[in-house]
Amino acid sequence: MSGTEQARKMVEGLTDRSFSPGFGNEHSSEAEPGALPQGRNSPQRAPHGLYAEQLSGSAFTEPRAHNRRSWLYRIRPSAAHPPFVRVDNGHVRSAPFTETVPDPNRLRWNPLPEPAPGTDWLAGLWTLGGNGDVTQRTGMAVHLYHANTSMTDRVFSDADGELLIVPERGGLLLVTELGLLPARPGEVALIPRGVRFRVELLDETARGYVCENYGQPFQLPDLGPIGANGLANARDFLAPVAAYEDVERPVEVVNKFCGNLWAATYDHSPLDVVAWHGNHVPYVYDLHRFNVIGSISYDHPDPSIFTVLTSPSDTPGLAGVDFVVFAPRWLVGEDTFRPPYFHRNVMSEYMGLIEGAYDAKAEGFVPGGGSLHNMMSAHGPDRETFDRASAAELKPQKIDDGLAFMFETRWPVTATGQAANADHLQKGYDDVWQGLERHFRP
Ligand SMILES: O=C(O)Cc1cc(O)ccc1O
Ligand SMILES: [Fe+2]
Known part of the structure; x- marks a missing residue:
């Protein structure tokens, strides 16, 4: 055997x-x-x-x-x-x-x-x-x-x-x-x-x-x-x-x-x-046992609502590291941009994907891969996701094809040499936010 x-x-x-x-x-x-x-x-x-x-x-x-x-x-x-x-x-x-x-x-x-x-x-x-x-x-x-x-x-x-x-x-x-x-x-x-x-x-x-x-x-x-x-x-x-x-x-x-x-x-x-x-x-x-709680009125809640486990640091409310899961859930927000919003956070975020897809990224974020958005780095939906979600008809929608997670930490994450120089580090990740046209025409 x-x-x-x-x-x-x-x-x-x-x-x-x-x-x-x-x-x-x-x-x-x-x-x-x-x-x-x-x-x-x-x-x-x-x-x-x-x-x-x-x-x-x-x-x-x-x-x-x-x-x-x-x-x-x-x-x-x-x-x-x-x-x-x-x-x-x-x-x-x-x-x-x-x-x-x-x-x-x-x-x-x-x-x-x-x-x-x-x-x-x-x-x-x-x-x-x-x-x-x-x-x-x-x-x-x-x-x-x-x-x-x-x-x-x-x-x-x-x-x-x-x-x-x-x-x-x-x-x-x-x-x-x-x-x-x-x-x-x-x-x-x-x-x-x-x-x-x-x-x-x-x-x-x-x-x-x-x-x-x-x-x-x-x-x-x-x-x-x-x-x-x-x-x-x-x-x-x-x-x-x-x-x-x-x-x-x-x-x-x-x-x-x-x-x-x-x-x-x-x-x-x-x-x-x-x-x-x-x-x-x-x-x-x-x-899959995680009891997902979210908005049943409007706005996308901050992802802290998805915290599974937290390791507190010496400052109350400021985690050394949180483990957060983006599990299947219903989205019902009215007059709401439903995927994760654009943001710059003081916390640093490493994200991985266990199965399926993540609602902020149309492509490139794949199971087994990962992304690092260090403190204050500007990120959020890629262009395709932004365009789609801005135009979507807002009927109740079940997100059921993905399981993503985040290790979120109060300190920036410094890459190892092998990660910074890896062949599997994607080139041109910044491009996913290219082509977000101006719409403001006063
Ligand atoms: O996709 C991310 O960057 C993680 C994330 C998800 C979310 O729902 C709101 C903020 C946030 O940092
Ligand atoms: Fe983020």
């Missing part, structure tokens, strides 16, 4: 009981009866001879509402490993991004080229740009991936931040310390800072996007006057249940630490957590 078939079989075996729902919950799970200690975290001898280990994602002293940690009960402690040594960073880059100067121009890329045979998810990870500083735990990076092979006897963890994975083509099976999470195009998965995982492919190739968030963990946005329900509902986020592997053979553990990749070979799989409890957990979310 090929790796892909095996991964598919594992996913077919998953049921509703293979997931623990809720956002930010205290989850608990055991893969063997009695493996999870009751009434305490650190008994003198953990059940079944397991080792207890705490993994924290926040300082111990942070307010309870922000406090994140999980207790893992594992076959061997993570500490049992030889020294980590530097390995090639491949196409992975980190903040501070200094290979190019921040560019005020509007940039747009085609999808990543085909990977060489035998490229796994980590080898296929390619950094487009970002901001902040990994050592200060501020900012974010935009990565893309294109892979054709499952990770085998190697796992990855990121000390620099959490990873929001946005598959665009091909399903993934994330085999994590806390259990199994499938993530297909249209779903997003989050791996918390420091959690080890392996990516197996459910299809021949896998392509997608990753937001690496160095800052405060993503949380659900406050709803304000929207009320107690809406946007992404907490119950639709799914954490895994405990599932461990008992593998005694060399496994390479790659750790991204302060911008570089380091590796140590364990003599066993570190995905050996038999039971766990806590709230520092991976999760998956189906973007």
Whole structure:
């Protein structure tokens, strides 16, 4: 059986009981009866001879509402490993991004080229740009991936931040310390800072996007006057249940630490957590569950209304990074230019397309590609979209042929050298706004 078939079989075996729902919950799970200690975290001898280990994602002293940690009960402690040594960073880059100067121009890329045979998810990870500083735990990076092979006897963890994975083509099976999470195009998965995982492919190739968030963990946005329900509902986020592997053979553990990749070979799989409890957990979310709220009178609402997850910065209301989705919805605005308006924003916007088309761009913005509109850059509908939307008959219209998203950040995104010089960087993107004639004739 090929790796892909095996991964598919594992996913077919998953049921509703293979997931623990809720956002930010205290989850608990055991893969063997009695493996999870009751009434305490650190008994003198953990059940079944397991080792207890705490993994924290926040300082111990942070307010309870922000406090994140999980207790893992594992076959061997993570500490049992030889020294980590530097390995090639491949196409992975980190903040501070200094290979190019921040560019005020509007940039747009085609999808990543085909990977060489035998490229796994980590080898296929390619950094487009970002901001902040990994050592200060501020900012974010935009990565893309294109892979054709499952990770085998190697796992990855990121000390620099959490990873929001946005598959665009091909399903993934994330085999994590806390259990199994499938993530297909249209779903997003989050791996918390420091959690080890392996990516197996459910299809021949896998392509997608990753937001690496160095800052405060993503949380659900406050709803304000929207009320107690809406946007992404907490119950639709799914954490895994405990599932461990008992593998005694060399496994390479790659750790991204302060911008570089380091590796140590364990003599066993570190995905050996038999039971766990806590709230520092991976999760998956189906973007089709997003409850889209918009204008039912007039005007195009600001895209903050489409926020799925937000990573607050130290200034209230000013996100280090927001994850925003443009999901199928009805447009009913009267006397309204319905697509995104022309704008110059203080926030910087990286946009990607998961399927179909985006309502502000008639062509050139394709699934697997992406655009970067840095702070204050002028953008909005291309000429074709402007002409069409200005003349359209305003009957109720369903936008149902596209799923686009945005990583929106308070700091400008500086491109990596490989992104600024990529063959797949589109030439002449500015032209989409050419030919917007003057109509004003006083
Ligand atoms: O297409 C964009 O540029 C993103 C965007 C969408 C929108 O509906 C309003 C403003 C905005 O920046
Ligand atoms: Fe924009």
